[in-house]
Structure formats: structure tokens, C-alpha cells
Amino acid sequence: MADPSLLTVCALAKSVPGPRLLFGGLNLAVGAGEIVAITGESGVGKSTLLNILAGLDDADGGEVAIEGITFGGLDETARTRLRRERIGFVFQAFHILPYLTLQQNVALPLALVSPDAAAARVEAKAMLAAVGLGGRGEGYARDLSGGELQRVAIARALVHRPALILADEPTGNLDSETALRVLTLFADAARERGAAAVLVTHSDATAAIADRVLTLTTEGLVERAR
């Protein structure tokens, strides 16, 4: 059984201007090595929930805690530090910086913490090899396909050994075959490192790799039977 204390969400509520309630009384607990998929209709607030979990957006009520540290008690600087050190991100649009080498892209989270370029290079090289892109570190984003770009993004999300990985539609821009390969890689790498992962998706196929699938509604998260 996974350790439920890694990510804890209690009675979270969020409305958007209108005002319209996105969700209220939302509770969630994700343990180390566990992958949770969150699905729901468009506009229901999946990305907003992810932003709140990352400390990029504020909830109207409730608490989010990562490894026991609640966002509510942190200022922006502390949230930034927590995000830098304990959270990894994977985006639908990859967001690989075109003017950095792939190795530099992967090493960015390390470079934000330490100026040790040599150590960052070694880690990034190993991580690229782990996602099947060994020897491509000096290349640039324009040399890669969509699936390869997302593997670079996964490498970047894991390189600094985060406790939590947040993924927003990580396969939304990929064909189904590539998506499956990328997802398998993502799940294996996350589990291998003991990281908790929350991924937001429309796709049932994507959700299928998760340990739990939850549907977001205005009342909160409803666990879907497998």
C-alpha cells in the first residue's frame, strides 16, 4: 500500500469569475510510487486543480500538502522553492526550449538549484539514456518527433528526483501508438523513482496506466471503478 502522506488534499474548493463553482470539498491522497489519473469534461477544472497542486494558483478553500508541507502557510518564494525541489512537470505541448540543447533542457531543474554544470550534464545524460535518447543530448528540439520531445519532457520532469510529478494531458499531442510507448516509459520511470504522479487527461487509454482513475465533478473527485 502506498504511503498516503505524500500528497494530501483536504476540502479543496475553487470558483472562477462568473462566479461559477469548479469544485468544492475535494479530497485526495496520493502515496509514493502511486499514479493517479484525473479525468473529466472540458472546462470542469482539471488544469486548474493541477495548477493548485503545483502552487501556481490559489484555492478558495481547503488545503494542499506535499510531504506534510501545506501550501497555505508558504509565501511565493517558499512555494517556488518547493516546486523547484519536489515537483516535476510534463505538459501537453512539451515546452522544450528550442534554443537550448536537449541535454540543457533536461538539466534545467538541476541548473535552477546548483551552478554545477558538470554534475547537471552527467545527470541529464543518464536521464536521456533512461528515456531512450542516449547520445542525442547535443541535438535541438527541431531534430525530434513529437514522441521524442515528450520523452525529453519526461526526462526533465524526473531528473531532479521529485516527490511528485504533475502531468497535464501528456499524450494529447501524440498518436495512440506513440502515446502508449511514452506513457509506459513515464509510469515505469515514476514508479522506479518512487515518485507520486497525478496526470490529467481526457483519454481513457492514458488513464488506463494509472493505479487509480478519478473523475472531477463540482462535488469533488469520484473514483471510477476499474
Place this chain on the structure above:
Amino acid sequence: MRAEPGLWSGRLALGWLIAGEWRFHPARFLVTAVAIAVGVALGFAVHLVNGSALASFDSAVRGVNGSADLSVKATSRLGFDERLYPRVALAAGVAEASPVVQLEARIGTARVTLLGLDILRAAAVTPTLIGVRPRGSDADGAAVFDEASVFLSRAALERSGAKLGAVVTAAANGRAVPLRIAGTLPGVADGSAVAVIDIAAAQWRFDRIGRLDRIDVKVADRPAADAALARMMPGDAVISTAQAQSLQGDALSRAYRVNLDMLALVALLTGGFLVYSAQSLSVVRRQRAFALLRTLGMPRGGVVAAVVAEGVAIGVIGSGIGLSAGYGLAWAAVHWLGGDLGAGYFRGAGAGLVFQPWAAIGFFAIGLLAAIAGSAVPARLAARAAPAAALKNAGDVLDPRQRVAWWPAAGLLIAGGVVSLLPPVAHLPLFGFAGMALLLAGGIAGVPWFARALLAPLARGAIRTVPRQLAIRHLHGAPGEAATALCGIVASTALMIAMATMVTSFRGAVDDWLGQVLSADLYMRTNAGASFDPATRTRLAATPGVARMAFGRQLALTIAPDRPAIALVARPQRGVEDPQFVLIARADALPTGLTPIWVSEPAQRLYRWNPGEVIRLPIGGGTRFAVAGVWRDYARQGGAVLIDEADYQRLTGDTGRDEASATLLPGSDAAAVTQRLRARVSPMLRGQVDITQPAVLRRFALTLFDRSFAVTYLLEAIAILVGLAGVAATMSAQTLAREREFGMLRHLGLTRGQLGAMLATEGAIVGLTGALAGIGLGLVLAQVLIHVINPQSFNWTMDTRIPVGTLVAVAAALTGAAAVTAVLAGRRATSRSAVQSVREDW
């Protein structure tokens, strides 16, 4: 500012970010660095040239004055009574005194300052003015006491082309005297053309018996000497020091130099705006990159640090290049235009370039500051963006319904207008320049509102072609984006139009004035101190073909030792009756018993001599005069005073005249009369008289005017070129950034030709908007230049004349340049396949 935690530890990531951007967009950085370099180069060059000119002027003054502690100087070339000398020599606190006769002379064609010295006295007070014979010191003193010997400085020797031992003719004060060059003046600085003869010979041979022009003083007790000398000063002499002389030189050209400095800084300001434009666009383009880094844990300050660090790099590189280029420019300017850049302030003082390390540091800092300021504003905007939203948004978020605020612009414009009306500080229009800066900022802040207002009718109306509709709606919806591209061009256009309007108004006013004052048919003028005596005047007036002849005297009059001399003009006709005399104000009533004088506009403004006031001038022992009126004069920046010829002669006893104007009988041939007039002056005087027709004088005056403003035109042209480069860079950056939009439009069926038409329309509208805003703002700034800065700097007023041709040409050039740039950039942006364009991730 305290650094955020994580900022320093994240420096590796920041370094990658900056280096990556530079590697991918080197041209953008190069253009912005060059914009800063141009501004720094111009500012530094102008400053170096001005400083070098002043240094050489100082050196020339010291060359003529020797190294006296202080001098008693005549207020005009009429000199003062030599009986003052023994009193000065015996005054309390004075150790030694050396009497001097000083004349403007010519040796051959070379203009020199001829000094008559008492060698024994001068040896103690001004030893640098003592001559040395070719072989060693003139120990026996025979040559220096010889009335036929002259000693020349190196510059005087070179300019006269004569050799040591040769006999030359020195012409001064209407006399020509043969003198043998007995030796040189090694103590006189290079560049100063000085000749020294015995004082007795100078007084006797050059008709200066009983008069002195200067007494150089070596003091034993300065306060005692100052007090004693002040008590004994007659009305036609003042006490002067080397420092006061320097101040006089400084005051002579100060306004001109400050104005040139300001104009050069305009180019730097434009460079700063260009950095702002380029950095703003770069930040918009990288918004998602910054959002990603913020999501990955880079502190908010990291974004600011990255963009500002780029600004620092641009500033360091641009300023470094600018300083080197500025030194080269200054060298070239001194070499080809002279130390006063052709303005004629320091004629005869050859300038050598002097490097000024503090100025270099100052301009480097200003360049750096401009680049940092240009980066800081976009950096702060980038840091404020919410990372999650920025990551989701694919591009610019435009909302055509969003209102564009007009009040910041209106506030700045009103503040600018109010500030520019404040009085000058230390005779400099500092508030005028501050007002211009505020007006400029207000004008630029108002560009988005102006663009929206201009395009609103077009956006509302039905437009037939899709490309044109898209172009207009894009600009109407995103006027701020257009304003970013335009701020550099609006700034440089506005300043160029302001300068062009001021110069056109000034030139037109001078031209009209010359037409009024040059109403006679022929003008005569003597040089090298020569004059027309009464007998010559009678002969000249009786020349066949001459209907009327008026003679006058013009001499420099020192009012204060640290201010430029004013011109005292004695003419036969009074005030309103004289057609050469444009009266702009007159006294309602004058105090009785006082001699009336008329002051020029600059004299009125400089000395606050208003009509009806009683003033004292240092002629005739310090006579009191009543100011009867103010006349227009664009010729003498230091001011002039007109006095009736009879009053002048009564007060000074001077019977000489050095200028004349002749009105010819109808049908007389000017050339023939010129020959006859020349024949009627004595052979000795003939070589020292110039006879000119008014058309020649007018042409000469306007040529001088254009020469004075040549540097201004050059600086304006450079400012507009920097602005055009800015609009080209920003238009192309904005166009390239819309590659995906163009791909989408091509998917919808727009052809490349239609896209080209859309971009040409957009470019033309942006260019036209910039031109209209720049011209409007420029005409407002011109009012500050014409009615505030010009009167406060040069003490001249004038009416506004609009250079319509220039305005039309600028509008056409800007519109065309922006359209062509947009189309060229558009070709690159649409060169890839439509499919690739829409799939582009960044």
C-alpha cells in the same frame, strides 16, 4: 534590491537562457547594441570635441596673456589712459606690474595678436612672453629693445610663412610697419599666433600714444591687491583673471555645446527606446519559456534578472563600441570641421583632441543605463505574467474591446508643457529640456490611443478586401503592439521634425532679417584695426554714383571680465529712421539728460536691459545711458548696443570709422562704383578694406548659418536612421512572431500574395501612424525649442515656420520603409509550408 532566494543558485539556468537567446537571435542583439553604440558615440564625440576646443581656446588665451596673476584690461580696443599704470604698479598687494599694448594685426596674410611689452617688467610678470633669439637667450637685450624687431610665436611664424631674420610688414590700427623677425617666443603655447615688440615702438608706430590695453599684474597679497585695484578702476577698464578668461570662453559657446550634447543624447534616448522595443518583443516571444521556468521553480526575480542581464550585456557591448567610435568621430570632426564643429566660436584656436576619461566613464554609464532601463520595463511585465496562463496561451491575447487609456499620455503632456515654461537655470534651458523629455514620453505613451482613434473609423467601416480588413483589425485590436514597434521611430521622428522646424524658422527669420538690414547697395569694412579717417570719409562720400553714404564704428565692449564682450555699434541715424535697424520694442518715455542707446534682443535678455531703463556702459569713463528701444539682431549672440555716431564721438573722442554702407544713384553700376571707392582710399589702407554687395553678404551669412547647423543636420539624420533601423527590426520581429497565424490563414485559403498585401497594408499603416504621431509631437516640441530653448540659450526669438516639404518626405519615407520591411519579413515568415507553420510549438 534584495535578491530572491534561489536566484543566485539558479545562475547556471539563467546563463543558458541568455546564451541560448543570443545564439538564436544574434541580429536582434547586434541591432540593439549598435543603437546604443551610435548614441554613446555621438554623445562622447561631441563632448570630446567641445572639451578639446575649450582646452585649446584656454591655451590660446593663456598664450596671449602670459602667466600673470591678474590683469587690468581695457573694456574696448580704444584702451585706457596709460597714467593708470604707475598707480597700479604702486598699489597695495601688487608685487610687479607690466604694461601691455595689444593689437589685432596682420603679418602678410596671417592674423596675429601683436603685443607691445616693457621687456624688463614683462620678464618679472609674464616671462613666457619674452622673446629668444635663434642662438640662446637674448641676454644682452639689444633686440628686445629695438623698435624695429619683432618676436613671433611658432604658430605666427608658420602662418606668416616668414623666416627668422626676414623683414615683414605688420599692419595694425591703420598703420603698416616694417619689422625684422629677431627671434621666437618658445614660452607661448602651440597654436597661438602671437607677435611681441617693444611697448614704446607699439605705441609710437601704431598710433597708440598714451594708451594701454592691459596691465599684467604679479601680486604679493591677493586680497589687498584686489581691494586696491577695484578702487582705482576707471570706467573703461576691468580687472580680469585667467579663470575669468576661461569662463568667458566657456560662456561664449556654452549654450551651443549644451544643445549639441542634448541632441547627441537624443540619439542615445532613441537607442534606449529601441532596446525597449526589441526587448519587449523578445519577452513576448519568450513568454512561455519564462512561464516554463517559473513553473519549474525559477523565482519571479529570475525573469527580471535574465532580461536585465541581457540589457547589461547590450549596454556594455554597445557603450564599449560607442566609446571607440566616438573617439574616432571626434578625431575626424576636429580634423575636418575644427574644434567648434564649424560654428565659428573659436576661430583661430586650433584644437588637438584630448581624451577625457571621466567623460568616457560618464557616457559608458549613460549607455549602460539606457540599455538597462530599456530592458527593465519589459522584464517587470514578463515577471508579472501568471506562469500557468502564459503556458496555455499560444500567443498574444488581444481584446479589441479593451479600452486604451489616454490619461497617462495627457498627464505627461500637460506636465511637459508646464515644466518647459519654468525659467532657465544658470542661463541654460534645463527645464526646457526636461519639458521636452516629458512631452516626448507623453507623446509615446499616447501612441496606442492615437493608433486606436485613427483606425476606429476604418475598423468600423466595411472593407472590401480580406487582407486589408485583417490588417486593420489586427492593428486596431493590438495598438499596444504597434506602439512598441513605433516608440523608437516616434521619438526620433518627433525630435527630427522639432529640430527641422526650429532650424527652418530660424533660417527663415535670419533670411528675412538680412533682407531688411542689408538695404544699401554696397558695404565697406576695414580689417586689422584700420579705420576711415574724416578726410577719407569725405572723399568716399563724394564718389560719383554714390547718393548717400553712412559710416559706422563697431567695437567689442567688455561688460564683465567673465562674460563675452558685447558689440558697441555707432551709426549716424537714430533708431526708427534707420532702415537697417529692425526695432521690436521701444521706450514710452526716456529720462531727460541721458544719452539714448538701443540694445539688441540678446543684450536685452542677457543683461535685462529693458526699454526705459538707465544703464551704465564702460565707455567715456562709465557713462549712464537710457535704453530707448530693442532691435532685432541675429548676428551677435553676445549682444550689441547701438549708439548715435555723434554721441559716440563726443563720449570717446574716437574719429575713426571701420564700416560704411553706400546707397547708389539710380542707374549706377555697382562694380564701377566699387572700383571708384577703392581708388579713393589711401594705398596703405586699400589692402585692409573689403567692399561687398549685399547679395554676397547675405549668401555668406546663410552659408555660415548652414555651417553652424551642419552638425545638427548630421545628428538629426543619424537619429532618424537609428529610428528607421528600429522600426525595421521590430516590424520584422513582430511579423516573424506571427508565423503560425500566417500558416492558419493559408490553411483557410489566403494566398502568399494576399498575405503580402495584408502585411504591406499593416506596415504602411504602422509607418503612417508613426509618421503622423511623430510629426504632431515634433511640431509641439518645436514650440519648446523655438519659444523656450532658443531664447534661453541664444537669446533670439522668432516665429514658427513649418517645413512642409520635410514633413511630407518624412511621412512618405516612414510609410514606405515600414511597408517594405513588413513585406520582406513576411516573405521569410511565409516561406515555410503552411502545415509546418501551424505545427510549430514555439
